[in-house]
Amino acid sequence: MSAGAEGGADAPKEVWPSQSRPLSHDRVTLVVDGTRFVVDPAVFSVYPDTVLGRMFGRARQHSFTRPNSKGEYEIAEGIGANIFRIVVDYYRLGVLHCPEGVSVAELREACDYLCINFDCNTVRCRDLSALLHELSNDGARRQFQAFLEELLLPAMVSSAQDGERECRIVVLTDDDTVDWDRDNPPPLGEETSLISCSTKLFRFFKFIENRDVAKAMLKERGLKNIRIGIEGEHTHTRSDASPSSLEPTRELISRLSGYPTCKEKVKRRPGGRSEVIYSYVQRPFIQLSWEKEEGKSRHVDFQCVRSRSVPNLIAALGEGTVRPGATPTPQVDELDRLNGPAPLIPEQALN
Numbered sequence: 001m002s003a004g005a006e007g008g009a010d011a012p013k014e015v016w017p018s019q020s021r022p023l024s025h026d027r028v029t030l031v032v033d034g035t036r037f038v039v040d041p042a043v044f045s046v047y048p049d050t051v052l053g054r055m056f057g058r059a060r061q062h063s064f065t066r067p068n069s070k071g072e073y074e075i076a077e078g079i080g081a082n083i084f085r086i087v088v089d090y091y092r093l094g095v096l097h098c099p100e101g102v103s104v105a106e107l108r109e110a111c112d113y114l115c116i117n118f119d120c121n122t123v124r125c126r127d128l129s130a131l132l133h134e135l136s137n138d139g140a141r142r143q144f145q146a147f148l149e150e151l152l153l154p155a156m157v158s159s160a161q162d163g164e165r166e167c168r169i170v171v172l173t174d175d176d177t178v179d180w181d182r183d184n185p186p187p188l189g190e191e192t193s194l195i196s197c198s199t200k201l202f203r204f205f206k207f208i209e210n211r212d213v214a215k216a217m218l219k220e221r222g223l224k225n226i227r228i229g230i231e232g233e234h235t236h237t238r239s240d241a242s243p244s245s246l247e248p249t250r251e252l253i254s255r256l257s258g259y260p261t262c263k264e265k266v267k268r269r270p271g272g273r274s275e276v277i278y279s280y281v282q283r284p285f286i287q288l289s290w291e292k293e294e295g296k297s298r299h300v301d302f303q304c305v306r307s308r309s310v311p312n313l314i315a316a317l318g319e320g321t322v323r324p325g326a327t328p329t330p331q332v333d334e335l336d337r338l339n340g341p342a343p344l345i346p347e348q349a350l351n
Contacts, residue, residue, distance in 0.1 A: 028056060029072040035081035036072065043091045051114045052091070079110045087114060090122070098125035108134045133209070140204070140213040147201050148217070152286065155194045166225065166289035170259050173199045176281070179262035184276040186260040193259075193285070205230065205284035218288060225289040230282055231258040259283045 030037040041056035048057045055065065055075070067073055076084055083106055090096050096118070098107050104125055111118040118134065125131050152169060159167040170193050172178070178195065180186065204210050211228040218226050260278040267275040 029070075030076075030084075031072050031074045032076045032079060032084040033081040035084075037084065037088060039088060043088075046091050046094075047116070050116050052087075076110070076114070079113065080106065083107055083110045087111070087116065090116065094122070096123045098123060098127075098131075100126055104130035104134060136209065137213055140210045141217065143200075143204060144210070144214045144217055147198070147204065151196050151198055151201060155196060156288075156290075159194070160290070165291040166287070168193045168285060168287040169196050170194070170231075171201050171205060171284040171286070172197045172259070172261075173202050173283075175199070176261055176283075178260075180260070180278075181263055181266070181274075181276050184266075184274050186278045202284060205286075214286075223288045223290055225287070225291075227287040228284070230284050259285075 026041060027038055028041050030039060039056075044050070044052045044055070045057040047053045055073075065073055065075055079087075082102055086096055086098060086102070086107060087110060096107065096111070096116075098104055104123075104127055107123075108118050110116075116122070119138075120131075120135065123131060155169050156167045172195055174197055176197065205214075205228060214228055215226050258280045260280050262279055264277045264279050267277075269275050
């Protein structure tokens, strides 16, 4: 293979040593990121299931792309020339050597685009942290796919069958126990949250990178308003709070306390009222929506329309027609008339 700068007059620079397999005399010119690569297409037949193998291998599926007026193939749009050079070397060496200064993430994107296996057997690089990060992303996708089908989707279906358009799931460990006092439940509204008991999913959501992978996969599946996080710190709250203090208590607990698992103690106060102290633990949660008319369910939109049954307010009050010179009363919607202040009749309005 030879490579040279686009439009340059210098002779192409040879970057491959003598080949280990016989090559044909047929060569193609690939233009990637403004750089020309002169390649014997026989090398791509080693991996026929890749994009380059299908384009230039024995099958020669030219439907992928066609040469331009110069007979050159402009391919791999968005891939840098330094990345493509590593990719082309892969077909001869069987290994993706990622040198220092080259982004492992960009190499990974190029491999995904060109259908090249990216794993510990095909990649060699000095930056092991970046390599392991990409491999962890692969593992996270596989794991979350299983969690989605086995644990989360049944809860989402249950909410949808109840007419809900969104779902909030709290992930507890297998050892967690939820024991709420029926007479004095925690004042959080947590009964609207579903529970999934899975220590594996709990550990999965512990890493923010895994949560990012999960969000991306859920977006690909068409879900919206996705929130994944870990709630709270260990604290306590009382269930006998007065109605006037419930709102700040809910707001504080929702941000800090996490999920109430069980009551720790019950105290009897004067007057026969009970005081229940709950234990709150840090647990992951996932919230998402499949609402189509997003944003329209948060308020009631009443339009003022002309009433067909009542021509005007005077007729509604039984006052007959508007006398000459009086200010006509505007027509209003029935809901506006019922919910608004009592209207003035024209004689009172003139006074």
